[in-house]
Amino acid sequence: MPSLKDLKNRIASVKATQKITKAMQMVAAAKLRRAQEAAEAARPYSQRMASVMANIAQAVGGGDDAPAIMTGTGKDDTHLVIVATAERGLCGGFNSAIARHARDHIRQLLAAGKTVKIMCVGKKGYDILRREFASLIIERITFREVKRMSFAEAELVAGKVFALYDAGEFDVCTLFYSEFQSVISQVPTKQQIIPVKAPEIEQGAESGAVAAYEYEPDASAILADLAPRSVKVQIFRALLENVAGEMGAKMSAMDNATRNAGEMIDKLSLSYNRQRQAQITKELIEIISGAEAL
């Protein structure tokens, strides 16, 4: 049975923890709003990019004119897996959910006899994956110093991917990140980024307009220019989604922590009060029985 003093100390320490988690929750909420705004601001670009890609890919067709990055190497032997996670923990199951998703995929590939190379974006993913696949990790990028995710970060990642691709280091590249659906739900997602898959053109009225386009310089040259950009945009989008998801996850994790701390304080206060009451009663009994003995 802890003494009164012990209980008092514990209540004080849980209260201090609750203050911290509460503050972290509010910081995460503010950051989440900013991250959501950034993700929304980036949306028009990626949407237009997708529709232009769809148009132009249809015009060029899957023929020999398509750039190397779209046709792929024709092989399926070496896979590059990019795992994008957060830089910091304390955000519930956010990082481990992405890592688990990626791990399942990597195990499958390894079981199928493929060569796997891993690129870790974000510190936490590296921490989790290096336990099992330390020898497969060829590159790790951290954005710890980055305050605001900008396109430059996506270009950095994309630049490394293209350099590896040009050097013939891999055939297929898959990106793992977490799609932000709402504050309480982030879905780990897998997306193949190389070879580039042209988005499907929307069925219907558009088909007539496609043929009428003029291209300057020409369709395949534009597509060659466009495909790497599209990869960059996809990476950028993934990074933004991740930031928003991380903040959402952190917010709900910290909300839970705050609530748990509150419950704990209630319980501790209850037993503190009970014990205090018991002690008072005991002292009274001693006084009264002492008086009666006289």
Add this chain to the structure above:
Amino acid sequence: MANSFTFELVSPEQLLVSREITSVVIPGSEGDMTVMADHAPTMATIRPGIVTLAGADGQEDRYVVFGGFADILPDACTVLAESAIHVDAIDAEMIKAQIASAEKAVVEAQHDVQQQKAREFLDQLTTLQGAILPA
């Protein structure tokens, strides 16, 4: 009076411009071109340069863009720029940094096609620097 059309300038980070204008000059990779309403549907890549928009009131607005492409329709024109910034906000240091990284890319290019591309990009940047920063 010239007809107006919708012009949008989009960079990966945000939508910079979205409004009705009467004409826009786009720095296409094969030369500058002016787009007005009812232009034939065209898709063009752009080089680093200046996009000049002219509104119905004759007011001009200029943006510096670094590569990207333009999607032109009879009633709309969308420029998707890798990065874009208003001329007034441009910073000499920023262009210098870009030129420095382009120079590095030329040196580090692994094969001819890459090197040629990098060199072209560097040339375009230097031209741009000359155009907006009268030294």
